[in-house]
Amino acid sequence: MSDFSKYKTMELPRIVVVGHDVLPSIPENCLRLGLPASALIVADDVTRKIAGKEIAQLLGESGYNVETKVIKGADAGTVASVQELADEIGPAFLAGVGGGRPIDVAKCASFNAGMPFISVPTAATHDGIVSSKASITVRGVKESLDAQTPIAVFADTGIIVKSPFRMLAAGCGDIISNKTAVLDWKLAHVKKNEEYSSYAATLSEITADMLIENAGQIKPGVEESAWQVIKALVSSGVAMSIAGSSRPASGAEHKFSHALDRLAKAPALHGEQCGIGAIMMMSLHRGNWQSIRDALAAIGAPTKAGQIGISGEEVIQALVRAKDIKTERYTVLGDEGLDAEEAEELAKATGVI
Numbered sequence: 054m055s056d057f058s059k060y061k062t063m064e065l066p067r068i069v070v071v072g073h074d075v076l077p078s079i080p081e082n083c084l085r086l087g088l089p090a091s092a093l094i095v096a097d098d099v100t101r102k103i104a105g106k107e108i109a110q111l112l113g114e115s116g117y118n119v120e121t122k123v124i125k126g127a128d129a130g131t132v133a134s135v136q137e138l139a140d141e142i143g144p145a146f147l148a149g150v151g152g153g154r155p156i157d158v159a160k161c162a163s164f165n166a167g168m169p170f171i172s173v174p175t176a177a178t179h180d181g182i183v184s185s186k187a188s189i190t191v192r193g194v195k196e197s198l199d200a201q202t203p204i205a206v207f208a209d210t211g212i213i214v215k216s217p218f219r220m221l222a223a224g225c226g227d228i229i230s231n232k233t234a235v236l237d238w239k240l241a242h243v244k245k246n247e248e249y250s251s252y253a254a255t256l257s258e259i260t261a262d263m264l265i266e267n268a269g270q271i272k273p274g275v276e277e278s279a280w281q282v283i284k285a286l287v288s289s290g291v292a293m294s295i296a297g298s299s300r301p302a303s304g305a306e307h308k309f310s311h312a313l314d315r316l317a318k319a320p321a322l323h324g325e326q327c328g329i330g331a332i333m334m335m336s337l338h339r340g341n342w343q344s345i346r347d348a349l350a351a352i353g354a355p356t357k358a359g360q361i362g363i364s365g366e367e368v369i370q371a372l373v374r375a376k377d378i379k380t381e382r383y384t385v386l387g388d389e390g391l392d393a394e395e396a397e398e399l400a401k402a403t404g405v406i
């Protein structure tokens with residue numbers, strides 16, 4: 054008898070279509086995936102106009118019955134209402150069309166309803182477009198909930214390039230923060246014997262390195278830039294799927310961002326906060342934090358709290374409270390975290406405040 058008892062499940066998207074004018078390929082690919090007859094599109098007011106309507110029309114012309122649910126927020130109540138509608142009409146799949154919220158809602162509702170989900174990002178703002186976690190507000194607090202891994206991703210660079218550049222730059226921040234997330238994972242492996250996948254970690258790290266190297270090429274209004282960023286977000290999502298958790302792409306810099314979401318008067322975009330967090334966490338790791346800062350600056354992503362309307366005091370408080378977020382995830386913050394004095398010193402030394 055072998056004493057080998059390890060086993061593991063990986064859920065990956067089956068079809069990923071990235072590039073110019075990919076929406077027309079949706080119906081044929083959905084048929085290839087064995088998703089016939091009916092679809093429920095989840096969009097918000099803006100993304101319905103940008104892509105939702107066109108997808109509904111394309112699917113309709115291919116014989117699909119299509120319902121569209123227009124949502125506002127990404128809260129538990131909205132997820133429940135989408136799930137209710139899905140249970141009622143019983144579509145073959147849900148399609149999330151949006152930058153963040155519609156994808157989060159569709160991903161979570163389809164998981165709860167046990168239905169497949171396809172992801173159609175209209176902006177490249179974070180790696181949630183491929184992952185199996187959804188950011189949903191529950192009783193006023195943003196939570197990371199279990200959600201359906203998309204069975205297919207359709208990322209149209211012609212649409213994404215027209216989204217506000219701030220969103221694309223934030224997406225870069227989310228990818229670059231993989232650098233500190235991987236260091237945290239290695240640290241947890243060494244110190245806490247946490248299971249570690251070098252395959253997932255390497256993929257996540259290479260993805261960030263490629264973007265750091267090409268930071269000067271990420272420019273507003275250039276479709277090639279949208280291509281680079283979406284490609285990186287997809288491979289970051291695949292790294293998480295291989296790991297079976299968000300570990301390869303979420304460490305102390307994400308804890309910092311989640312703490313800001315909870316305490317800041319006006320939190321900024323997820324990727325913007327994670328990018329700034331990565332500068333500081335890389336300094337705690339005694340790594341080359343300047344290269345993270347310089348890459349973010351070259352892209353046009355924020356490197357200082359003031360650029361995103363976050364006060365110095367909010368940064369300090371978020372650094373102090375970061376250790377209380379996802380306590381089971383060990384990071385460079387250690388079990389003790391930082392006190393206010395250490396937090397202030399770190400934020401000032403890295404030029405964040």
Ligand SMILES: [Zn+2]
Binds near residue numbers: 180227303307
């Ligand atoms: Zn993230």
